[in-house]
Amino acid sequence: MNMIDRQSRLSFLALALLSVAGAGLGWAAQGQTTGQGTDPAGSRPSAASSGGSAAPLSAVAQLGKAIFFDQSLSGSGTMSCATCHDPAHHYAPANGLIVQLGGPGLDRPGIRPVPSLTYKIATPAFSVGAENPAEEAAEASPMAEASGTALSQQATPVAGPMAGQPVVKADAPADNAVPQGGMFWDGRADSLEDQALGPLLSPFEMANPDAKSLYDKIKNRYGEKLAALFGNQVLDDQSMALSEVGFALARYQVEERSFHPYSSKYDAYLRGQVKLSAAEQRGLALFDDAKKGNCASCHLDKMTDDGQMPAFTDYEFEALGVPRNPAIPANADPRYFDLGICGPQRDDDFAHQPQNCGLFKTPTLRNAAERGVYFHNGVYHTLEEATRFYVARDTDPASIYPKNPDGSIAKFNDLPEAYRGNIDVIDAPMDRKPGQPPALNEAEIADVVAFLKTLSDGWSGDQAAKTTAQQQ
Ligand code: HEC
Numbered sequence: 050m051n052m053i054d055r056q057s058r059l060s061f062l063a064l065a066l067l068s069v070a071g072a073g074l075g076w077a078a079q080g081q082t083t084g085q086g087t088d089p090a091g092s093r094p095s096a097a098s099s100g101g102s103a104a105p106l107s108a109v110a111q112l113g114k115a116i117f118f119d120q121s122l123s124g125s126g127t128m129s130c131a132t133c134h135d136p137a138h139h140y141a142p143a144n145g146l147i148v149q150l151g152g153p154g155l156d157r158p159g160i161r162p163v164p165s166l167t168y169k170i171a172t173p174a175f176s177v178g179a180e181n182p183a184e185e186a187a188e189a190s191p192m193a194e195a196s197g198t199a200l201s202q203q204a205t206p207v208a209g210p211m212a213g214q215p216v217v218k219a220d221a222p223a224d225n226a227v228p229q230g231g232m233f234w235d236g237r238a239d240s241l242e243d244q245a246l247g248p249l250l251s252p253f254e255m256a257n258p259d260a261k262s263l264y265d266k267i268k269n270r271y272g273e274k275l276a277a278l279f280g281n282q283v284l285d286d287q288s289m290a291l292s293e294v295g296f297a298l299a300r301y302q303v304e305e306r307s308f309h310p311y312s313s314k315y316d317a318y319l320r321g322q323v324k325l326s327a328a329e330q331r332g333l334a335l336f337d338d339a340k341k342g343n344c345a346s347c348h349l350d351k352m353t354d355d356g357q358m359p360a361f362t363d364y365e366f367e368a369l370g371v372p373r374n375p376a377i378p379a380n381a382d383p384r385y386f387d388l389g390i391c392g393p394q395r396d397d398d399f400a401h402q403p404q405n406c407g408l409f410k411t412p413t414l415r416n417a418a419e420r421g422v423y424f425h426n427g428v429y430h431t432l433e434e435a436t437r438f439y440v441a442r443d444t445d446p447a448s449i450y451p452k453n454p455d456g457s458i459a460k461f462n463d464l465p466e467a468y469r470g471n472i473d474v475i476d477a478p479m480d481r482k483p484g485q486p487p488a489l490n491e492a493e494i495a496d497v498v499a500f501l502k503t504l505s506d507g508w509s510g511d512q513a514a515k516t517t518a519q520q521q
């Protein structure tokens with residue numbers, strides 16, 4: 050029985066996404082209709098693989114795995130997903146480049162740093178709305194929601210604050226205007242499944258010239274497997290076949306435990322298996338303290354009541370105003386700006402709403418210490434610099450931004466003036482004035498960084514996995 054009908058395949062994804070997206074937000078408790086939702090790994094398939102010896106991948110996930118590593122599916126013939134998302138580097142690049150080179154000749158630079166693919170499964174669909182999507186989903190009939198498109202239908206455009214007014218976050222009255230969720234720095238794909246074809250067709254990534262030529266390669270190499278799994282008719286329908294490829298890639302990322310191992314020192318600490326060092330403990334306190342780092346207000350770090358491990362992101366979008374990075378080739382053109390939701394990679398309704406310009410998705414900080422390229426434009430290369438940015442941006446902007454020809458400080462120089470009102474100047478530590486002391490001094494920055502280093506997986510994978518298995 051290896052034939053998977055469309056309904057159950059969609060249900061699977063929807064449930065996997067809902068059970069994790071809703072955890073800690075009241076959904077998990079109500080999600081008992083599905084018999085899942087409280088597994089720390091975020092989904093049943095991966096839970097089944099806990100305990101060190103990973104459960105075998107399903108046939109669909111195995112197909113996804115083969116495609117993930119298949120270089121012949123690229124225009125250059127030498128690039129696969131794993132080239133940029135290397136399993137030996139937490140599914141981030143092995144090199145420290147700010148942007149990777151792709152395309153048919155492997156000479157076309159990308160425009161944004163490559164994120165790690167760890168801990169993406171809980172990402173809700175992109176939405177801008179008053180309520181958390183998972184809560185809305187929980188209110189609707191669970192079976193109707195299992196259609197897989199339900200999440201994306203909740204992306205209702207609502208009137209946001211006028212351009213020029215700050216976009217405020219969490220708990221503030223204008224919370225209903227905050228975009229959240231979606232894949233990529235700009236949230237443009239709703240799910241891992243939707244996302245997967247992007248890199249295969251992107252001219253500066255795997256660079257297949259069009260869907261037809263990708264489909265031909267897929268049919269040639271994986272036709273038999275696709276037919277066995279999804280029925281012969283799948284091969285007659287190009288868009289159906291490609292959508293099953295996206296599904297297989299997504300399912301690989303959901304089922305394969307190493308995409309979400311929860312094996313960091315901090316995970317072990319949350320399970321009561323280890324104590325943090327004095328510096329790590331001080332760093333955690335500063336990370337949490339609303340008057341100091343206040344990092345946890347966006348990079349959520351608490352286990353939920355039902356035992357769900359923290360994702361270190363609230364999936365919300367913010368404009369932080371990081372300085373422009375001249376090392377990105379696209380930035381050589383002074384008229385070019387990466388505006389996040391407003392493009393260049395998005396051109397939907399949201400991209401044309403001024404209050405969304407300059408906003409990027411809050412990334413998880415899990416495994417951040419293992420990457421050397423930070424923020425959407427990779428302008429910083431150490432966690433010290435990234436942390437210092439938050440506390441010095443307003444108190445000592447001369448240390449963050451270059452000077453204009455007239456000697457003034459080019460503050461927020463990576464965002465056109467029209468959108469600078471979107472930049473967050475409300476949340477601590479970004480609410481200070483020039484000359485005020487920074488919210489964190491250098492010793493405190495070092496402590497925060499010591500804490501961030503506890504978020505790297507592989508600290509004691511086996512031991513952690515065993516304990517997780519026992520808890521279940
Ligand atoms: C040339 C390098 C490159 C290749 C090859 C590549 N990616 Fe990516 N990937 C990126 C970059 C860069 C981003 C961020 C792009 C953005 O946000 O606009 C990204 C983002 C993603 C994301 C979203 C992560 C997040 O934080 O939201 C997923 C999922 C992903 N890639 C999966 C894949 C899969 C699956 C493949 C193979 C089919 C693949 N990638 C191939 C460079 C690459």
Ligand code: HEC
Pocket residue numbers: 218336342343344345346347348365366367368369370371409410411412413414417420422423424425426432435436439473476477478497
């Ligand atoms: C108001 C929400 C908010 C707060 C508070 C916040 N962050 Fe962030 N963080 C973000 C967003 C949004 C980004 C991505 C912004 C971008 O790339 O333009 C980000 C990016 C980062 C990155 C880069 C990660 C990567 O993979 O590129 C690091 C490191 C980081 N934050 C650490 C911290 C620390 C440490 C603190 C506390 C001192 C903190 N953040 C406070 C929202 C926040």
